[in-house]
Amino acid sequence: MDNIVEIKDLVFEYKDEDTGESLRVLDGVSLHIERGEFLAVLGRNGSGKSTLAKHMNAILTPTSGTVLVDGIDTSDESRLFDVRRRVGMVFQNPDNQMVATIVEEDVAFAPENLGVPRDEIRKRVDEALNVVGMSAFKQHAPHMLSGGQKQRVAIAGALAMRPELLVMDEPTAMLDPGGRAEVIETVKKLNREGGMTVALITHYMDEAVRADRVIVIDNGRIALEGRPREVFSQVEKLISLGLDVPQSTYLIHMLSKKIPGLDKTVLNDEECAAELLRAMGIKKEARP
Amino acid sequence: MIKLKNVSYTYMSGGPFEKKALDGVSLQIDPGEFVGIIGHTGSGKSTMIQLLNGLLKPDGGRVIIDSEDLSDKKTNLRDIRFKVGLCMQYPEYQLFEETVLKDICFGPLNMGLSKSEAEERARFAANMTGLPENLLDKSPFDLSGGQKRRAAIAGILAMEPKVLILDEPTAGLDPAGRDEILFKIRDMHKRMDLTVLLVSHSMEDVAKLADRIFVLNSGKVEMSGSPSEVFAKSARLREIGLNVPQITRVADRLREAGVDIPPGIYTTGDAYRILLPLLNKQNK
Amino acid sequence: MLKDITLGQYFPGNSFIHRLDPRTKILIIIAYVVMVFLVQNFIGYAALALFFAVCTAISKLSPKYLIRGLKPILVFIVFTGIFNLFLTSGEVIWSMGFLKITREGVRFAAFMVLRLIFLILGTSLLTLTTSPIALTDGMERLLSPFKKIHLPAHEIAMMMTIALRFIPTLLDETDKIMKAQSARGASIDSGNIFARAKAMVPILIPLFISAFRRADELATAMECRCYRGGEGRTRLYELRFGRVDLLGWVYTAALLAVIIILNITFGSF
Numbered sequence: 156m157d158n159i160v161e162i163k164d165l166v167f168e169y170k171d172e173d174t175g176e177s178l179r180v181l182d183g184v185s186l187h188i189e190r191g192e193f194l195a196v197l198g199r200n201g202s203g204k205s206t207l208a209k210h211m212n213a214i215l216t217p218t219s220g221t222v223l224v225d226g227i228d229t230s231d232e233s234r235l236f237d238v239r240r241r242v243g244m245v246f247q248n249p250d251n252q253m254v255a256t257i258v259e260e261d262v263a264f265a266p267e268n269l270g271v272p273r274d275e276i277r278k279r280v281d282e283a284l285n286v287v288g289m290s291a292f293k294q295h296a297p298h299m300l301s302g303g304q305k306q307r308v309a310i311a312g313a314l315a316m317r318p319e320l321l322v323m324d325e326p327t328a329m330l331d332p333g334g335r336a337e338v339i340e341t342v343k344k345l346n347r348e349g350g351m352t353v354a355l356i357t358h359y360m361d362e363a364v365r366a367d368r369v370i371v372i373d374n375g376r377i378a379l380e381g382r383p384r385e386v387f388s389q390v391e392k393l394i395s396l397g398l399d400v401p402q403s404t405y406l407i408h409m410l411s412k413k414i415p416g417l418d419k420t421v422l423n424d425e426e427c428a429a430e431l432l433r434a435m436g437i438k439k440e441a442r443p
Numbered sequence: 444m445i446k447l448k449n450v451s452y453t454y455m456s457g458g459p460f461e462k463k464a465l466d467g468v469s470l471q472i473d474p475g476e477f478v479g480i481i482g483h484t485g486s487g488k489s490t491m492i493q494l495l496n497g498l499l500k501p502d503g504g505r506v507i508i509d510s511e512d513l514s515d516k517k518t519n520l521r522d523i524r525f526k527v528g529l530c531m532q533y534p535e536y537q538l539f540e541e542t543v544l545k546d547i548c549f550g551p552l553n554m555g556l557s558k559s560e561a562e563e564r565a566r567f568a569a570n571m572t573g574l575p576e577n578l579l580d581k582s583p584f585d586l587s588g589g590q591k592r593r594a595a596i597a598g599i600l601a602m603e604p605k606v607l608i609l610d611e612p613t614a615g616l617d618p619a620g621r622d623e624i625l626f627k628i629r630d631m632h633k634r635m636d637l638t639v640l641l642v643s644h645s646m647e648d649v650a651k652l653a654d655r656i657f658v659l660n661s662g663k664v665e666m667s668g669s670p671s672e673v674f675a676k677s678a679r680l681r682e683i684g685l686n687v688p689q690i691t692r693v694a695d696r697l698r699e700a701g702v703d704i705p706p707g708i709y710t711t712g713d714a715y716r717i718l719l720p721l722l723n724k725q726n727k
Numbered sequence: 728m729l730k731d732i733t734l735g736q737y738f739p740g741n742s743f744i745h746r747l748d749p750r751t752k753i754l755i756i757i758a759y760v761v762m763v764f765l766v767q768n769f770i771g772y773a774a775l776a777l778f779f780a781v782c783t784a785i786s787k788l789s790p791k792y793l794i795r796g797l798k799p800i801l802v803f804i805v806f807t808g809i810f811n812l813f814l815t816s817g818e819v820i821w822s823m824g825f826l827k828i829t830r831e832g833v834r835f836a837a838f839m840v841l842r843l844i845f846l847i848l849g850t851s852l853l854t855l856t857t858s859p860i861a862l863t864d865g866m867e868r869l870l871s872p873f874k875k876i877h878l879p880a881h882e883i884a885m886m887m888t889i890a891l892r893f894i895p896t897l898l899d900e901t902d903k904i905m906k907a908q909s910a911r912g913a914s915i916d917s918g919n920i921f922a923r924a925k926a927m928v929p930i931l932i933p934l935f936i937s938a939f940r941r942a943d944e945l946a947t948a949m950e951c952r953c954y955r956g957g958e959g960r961t962r963l964y965e966l967r968f969g970r971v972d973l974l975g976w977v978y979t980a981a982l983l984a985v986i987i988i989l990n991i992t993f994g995s996f
Contacts, residue, residue, distance in 0.1 A: 200616070255892060406690060584936065
């Protein structure tokens with residue numbers, strides 16, 4: 156099968172403890188994630204995107220509908236750990252997902268829990284730290300690392316399970332621009348070179364631009380879906396959903412109201428400049 | 444008025460982990476200015492803002508607020524803190540009271556105001572930050588992320604400082620939440636006659652609001668000036684690990700290709716106004 | 728200000744002492760503590776000092792780190808010394824007014840001070856040469872036979888690891904909260920004890936709330952990484968006794984024998 160995740164009509168409700176009301180966070184989400192794909196999930200705070208992420212490794216299970224991970228129903232409690240070890244999770248706060256006082260011990264945590272033999276743990280830890288470029292720090296204490304480095308260690312900790320899918324829930328929200336770039340480059344490399352399937356939950360559009368496919372969640376439903384170019388060219392719709400569009404895309408969008416024939420699917424400064432040069436009749440290398 | 448004269452600050456001075464955070468910084472900020480402070484992590488910007496309200500004391504040089512030298516023993520640092528309101532990064536972690544209103548009153552009560560005066564100020568501050576009246580009697584811990592942020596900012600604003608320093612006020616908020624907060628900050632600056640210092644990683648945020656920008660790098664003021672003066676030096680900014688707004692990069696690329704476009708474009712509005720006639724000319 | 732506190736500070740190294748199995752080290756420390764109390768004369772302390780000096784030399788640790796460990800309890804040591812010096816009854820050798828020093832007092836004070844110093848030095852050497860994680864690991868393994876009587880050895884060790892992991896994080900956070908509240912005019916370091924205790928509320932509440940939130944997120948993160956208790960867990964570093972451990976044991980046993988012999992030969996004086 157080609158889909159690592161298949162979600163069908165997922166509804167998730169919980170009871171508000173104060174009012175006793177039933178609150179619907181996810182309202183009929185159907186979604187599949189292909190193996191090897193880089194999917195970005197965009198949405199404003201409270202849109203339900205984090206709740207969706209937590210369904211992908213059975214931290215939460217559907218009120219109704221089904222979630223299949225590698226063909227396994229996440230509601231099947233007897234297979235809980237079969238689901239969890241297939242899905243690596245990275246969360247927002249880098250400080251709150253590290254267990255051990257030494258980097259390599261932390262990366263070893265998941266394989267230790269899974270009862271992996273010692274030599275194999277060693278191999279996995281070294282490999283995982285190498286992939287995220289943190290081998291030099293393996294003896295360091297986590298609190299001495301920068302935010303970006305901590306998140307890379309968290310990624311290594313997930314990779315040490317040898318997961319089929321990496322789900323990242325706003326991994327860059329608490330990082331500075333340098334840290335954000337580090338993490339996104341790492342994820343990109345994992346996806347391109349290692350063939351890792353990635354679901355990146357974010358509200359930064361410049362990160363989503365780099366994915367293969369984008370879905371936008373709003374009010375517990377999928378509001379938009381498509382390749383980044385298709386999604387980001389819908390400028391008005393995105394703004395109405397409380398999201399940003401890249402400044403380049405926005406500029407072309409505004410200009411195209413007066414100037415016909417501009418390509419509205421530009422995503423970055425390079426494409427935007429090239430498109431403007433074309434429209435002005437100045438020859439420079441064409442857009443690929 | 445804020446004046447830094449040749450200010451230096453060193454962490455863990457004398458030890459093996461000694462780190463010079465600020466190195467001979469001199470600058471002046473006039474009343475009513477909206478100043479942006481940018482620099483990457485470790486550039487010294489958070490040290491600088493802590494020096495401005497006396498949370499840290501300089502090793503060398505002088506920090507002067509309204510002609511009072513903060514190193515002077517006669518200066519009452521608490522009074523300085525009421526005058527220079529500092530809202531730290533992720534300020535929602537400072538909330539502790541039973542209700543939002545009580546929490547916002549914490550600062551004013553520390554100033555020695557009566558309960559009714561404090562509450563009046565708190566209501567005004569809550570209104571300025573866009574916090575709905577009906578939330579004031581709720582527990583601050585029941586608010587959403589964006590609301591908590593506003594409550595925390597209101598807690599500083601209620602002290603009615605002359606200067607408001609905000610360290611990354613939009614960190615972790617989504618785009619809509621970010622825009623709302625920035626809009627409110629601009630509003631406070633105008634209506635309350637505040638001097639505002641906005642510390643941010645986000646060039647777009649700073650570009651939108653600040654009249655003047657200071658760029659810090661390795662504990663020194665690397666450059667300062669109006670946004671368009673600063674963003675005109677985009678090559679240097681990138682060299683020191685900072686970014687420029689995407690639209691500035693677009694303009695830079697166009698200029699390199701021979702388009703007649705001035706340096707220092709930093710908003711889509713400016714780019715639009717300059718590019719539209721150029722494109723129209725071509726179309727005719 | 729809070730960053731100056733060092734807890735369980737560990738200096739990595741590859742010396743004989745560093746390579747000892749943590750279980751060996753914990754047991755040697757227990758034996759050492761017993762010996763510190765067993766010693767009855769100054770020759771015994773000389774032997775202990777020699778043992779300790781050799782250990783320090785082997786560990787390649789700068790003695791200044793060990794001495795630094797004594798600083799925080801210096802007041803306590805001095806107090807213990809003075810207390811015993813003046814308040815032990817016996818043969819008076821010096822007196823002034825109501826103050827008097829007895830022969831027994833001198834001896835007893837010296838003993839108490841030496842005991843304290845030896846205890847602190849010993850445990851400092853242990854924590855300086857053993858990573859916290861190895862210590863908790865060793866503790867877990869030593870306690871595991873008691874699982875039969877329902878002692879949760881794994882859970883205790885896991886709790887200690889997490890505590891060690893979060894101490895620096897929470898200290899940082901306390902620092903931040905203190906600054907944030909000072910910026911709102913809270914006066915933390917002035918006023919009487921009651922005022923100061925009251926001033927702690929705006930710091931402690933945010934700190935606790937943050938700690939709970941962290942605990943909650945950490946629990947989820949641990950679940951995501953397939954944590955399910957100690958059952959069926961393997962370890963990156965399995966503890967194994969080696970030659971060095973044997974040497975350590977022989978060395979300790981020899982010292983124990985020496986001290987017993989010294990006690991018998993010289994008695995207590």
